[in-house]
Amino acid sequence: MSQKKYSTKLFYKYYLDWIHIYKDNAVRQVTLDKYYLVQKCLKELAPDLHMNELNRRNYQQILNLYARNHEKTTTLDFHHHLKASLFDAVDDGLLKSDPTRRAIIKGCSPSEKKIKYLNLFDLQKLLRSLDLNSELNWDWFFLLIAKTGLRFAEALALTKEDFDFEKQRIIINKSWNYKEKIGHFQPTKNESSNRTVMVDWQLMQQFQSLIRSKEDDQLIFFDKNQRVYNSTLNQKLATYCEKLDIPIISIHGLRHTHASLLLYEGVSIASVAKRLGHSNTTTTQETYIHIIRELENKDNDKVLHHLSQLG
Template sequence: MVKQRRRDKGDGGISEYRTRAGPRFLIKYAVPREDGTTRVVLKRGFTSRRDAAVALRAELRKAETGEWVEPSKQRLDAYLAEWIQTQRLSPSTRASYSKNIRLHIDPPLGAHRVGRLTGPMVDTWMRKLEATGRADGGGGLSARTVRYVFTILRSALSDAVKQGQLSVNPTDRSAPPSPAEARPPEMQAWTAPELARFLCWADAQDADLAMGWRLLAATGMRRGEALALRWRDIDLDAARIAVRRSVGVVRAKGAGEELVEGPTKTGQSRVVDLDAGTVAALRAYRMARGRVSPDLVRDTALVLSNLDGSHRHPERFSRRFTAQVARARKAMGEDQVPVIRLHDLRHTHATLLLADGVPVKVVSERLGHASATITLTVYQHVHPGMGREAADRFAALLEG
């Protein structure tokens, strides 16, 4: 057995201690203060001696080069309350961050000092969220939600490192749910006959709502983008729509909720061309709205507004779609209209175009994706057949 070399006084030390979760290791080292004195630092929570040794070498190197940062003594909940106010976020994103901090980060972690957080502590927190994290007591959070909350904490602590309040980000040493585990629910899409069947039925039931479903299916717009669309954004003669903004629900604790308009998801405007059938439907819809009130068809009026001209509530709009799909299935047969969500009209738009051979770049621009890579990733289920078709087309070119 090789005897370990005894560390010199300036080399720091590693010690093992016991916890209910098993053995853990701490490191102990000295760092110089600005007044010339030294301070002894203890850091706990390492799960192996090897991890502790790596961390000790890193801390000693920082002390030698003057890069060592004294850990913040501020509580995490106080730090997060300050941090969220400094972030440039849309109102809906800020509200979402604040809600998740309040419900899922503050209660279990908020009382800890920022400088005392460790990777194992973050891991334990996430495993508890997965097991019992729902605020209503209904069990654990999904892997997708846990990863989202973890991302908020990671971003906040990354800023603490940049600001000199932490030397390392403890989330770098933790294991959040993987992207594969946090994958969103499998998307559903209608076939062209199923979509046409539903739109025809919906138009006979409620032409006002049916215009909304048709617009989403024909353009691939997001729900909030369609509900923020104004008549001045539509050029019926040129058969084009300018997608410039989106509306969402913003909730603040103690202040209820409000509908707030903001930029699109990517922050970029785009122009989407319309088919002749959708243009004709929009002309008829506008004439019908104008008969109700001239105010509903002014350039500044919302296209899919309530009859008083106000924004439709996005979540209620989705529920109306779900209810109509259920009624359509009952009226026409469950095999005629499969169950999908409102957002799946966007997936239907993209899937039908890609399957028909429309270039990915064109589809990406219609959807408002930040890049065609996102479109390829999201709709990779469409590509195998397209690849075979491309090979057959190439062979036909050679034969020709």
């Protein structure tokens, strides 16, 4: 009986082939770029490591080297990208066992985190300062994201036909590829991102008036031939924040603000995840763990107070 031969290909070359087979033309370009960045790092960290030499020990050494210059959360992301490919390697018989099993995730000391969201008082202060006149402008764009939690590219892609005024909801089924010179519609981030978002009646009435003259399939905030830069709008928002003396946040920070305030108001994680278009509640929990812990502490106080009333 012949002994089974496992792959002797260099690890970083195997990972590159795996990207070509499973990820090219299957994920969005921004996601694909992350895979290729991981492959580049892997080549630098383990240029001579072959698949048949890969084991728990030298895989852990790769993670440790990467962790020297990256925070723990970034190292975990690096690990997850590699882990997916190695699961397939085991399934395909290219590896005898899973080298990622019981991997320890380390990382350098985290840098001082910027505030990602506003509290209710500061958000109200910001929204009151916006120039919300009878013509659509980017201030209306800021207001819309603050009230819906849409992603930047999702909000850019909105057309008149996406507004269901009768049912007070916005239909999200596409996004706008603003990173290319000639922008165009593209699918949403994932299947869960195709959703409907309920909106208050006041905002719906305002937008019904604002976009009345638009064609059904026409972008409402800008012309298709116009180039929109995320950095330009972030700077515009930052200028507003500086003027009001509130924490400087990005447009994505408005999305974080929206979700954070909903959680503080007692909206369930499942409902917030669905509204944001997250593929599962785990993503929501990991993103807003600091808020969830704070709410758990408040719940514990309520529990103890209730128990004390029982005699």
